[in-house]
Amino acid sequence: GQQLNQSPQSMFIQEGEDVSMNCTSSSIFNTWLWYKQDPGEGPVLLIALYKAGELTSNGRLTAQFGITRKDSFLNISASIPSDVGIYFCAGLPPGTYKYIFGTGTRLKVLA
Amino acid sequence: NAGVTQTPKFQVLKTGQSMTLQCAQDMNHNSMYWYRQDPGMGLRLIYYSASEGTTDKGEVPNGYNVSRLNKREFSLRLESAAPSQTSVYFCASSEGTGKGYGYTFGSGTRLTVV
Numbered sequence: 365g366q367q368l369n370q371s372p373q374s375m376f377i378q379e380g381e382d383v384s385m386n387c388t389s390s391s392i393f394n395t396w397l398w399y400k401q402d403p404g405e406g407p408v409l410l411i412a413l414y415k416a417g418e419l420t421s422n423g424r425l426t427a428q429f430g431i432t433r434k435d436s437f438l439n440i441s442a443s444i445p446s447d448v449g450i451y452f453c454a455g456l457p458p459g460t461y462k463y464i465f466g467t468g469t470r471l472k473v474l475a
Numbered sequence: 476n477a478g479v480t481q482t483p484k485f486q487v488l489k490t491g492q493s494m495t496l497q498c499a500q501d502m503n504h505n506s507m508y509w510y511r512q513d514p515g516m517g518l519r520l521i522y523y524s525a526s527e528g529t530t531d532k533g534e535v536p537n538g539y540n541v542s543r544l545n546k547r548e549f550s551l552r553l554e555s556a557a558p559s560q561t562s563v564y565f566c567a568s569s570e571g572t573g574k575g576y577g578y579t580f581g582s583g584t585r586l587t588v589v
Binding site for chain 2: 405
């Protein structure tokens with residue numbers, strides 16, 4: 365089946381640093397979603413992207429729908445301790461209505 | 476609004492026991508989903524219900540059954556629990572299916588089968 369490769373798997377950063385993560389696939393997608401999961405909670409939707417090339421921001425978070433439709437990127441600027449958690453991407457293949465989820469990027473912020 | 480509510484939050488079962496995980500949403504969403512989350516595996520779809528009265532298998536349906544009781548409620552049943560079903564289970568809902576509809580997740584049920 366289709367797979368989403370999410371990288372990095374985990375990262376430690378210093379408070380105030382910028383963070384970049386991405387999702388890639390060999391297949392194209394019609395929609396990209398980015399979620400954050402806090403410890404002990406369910407994922408919460410951060411940003412949704414619907415068109416190739418689209419760049420969308422939500423506060424300090426910015427996500428882009430790759431031009432090839434096979435990838436997406438999430439950037440967090442000036443990280444703070446509450447950014448800690450697992451970030452998931454999810455892609456919607458054409459002709460389906462079931463999202464495929466990446467394996468997550470675990471972010472740890474050092475104060 | 477409560478959003479998506481899952482019960483119980485924690486459960487320990489013995490191998491062979493059965494149980495039902497409950498999920499209810501109060502957002503008038505049409506579609507509901509059950510996922511399991513295992514370390515390093517991301518979220519895998521077990522079953523989904525595109526609309527009231529319909530259910531379909533996802534990626535990993537073996538060992539599970541579901542019931543879409545009404546528009547609000549979607550339950551997941553383990554008939555004979557196995558240690559391989561130890562996982563965190565998430566219920567989600569969406570207004571519709573396909574492009575333009577993101578999912579709202581519950582806070583999860585942490586199940587251990589011993």
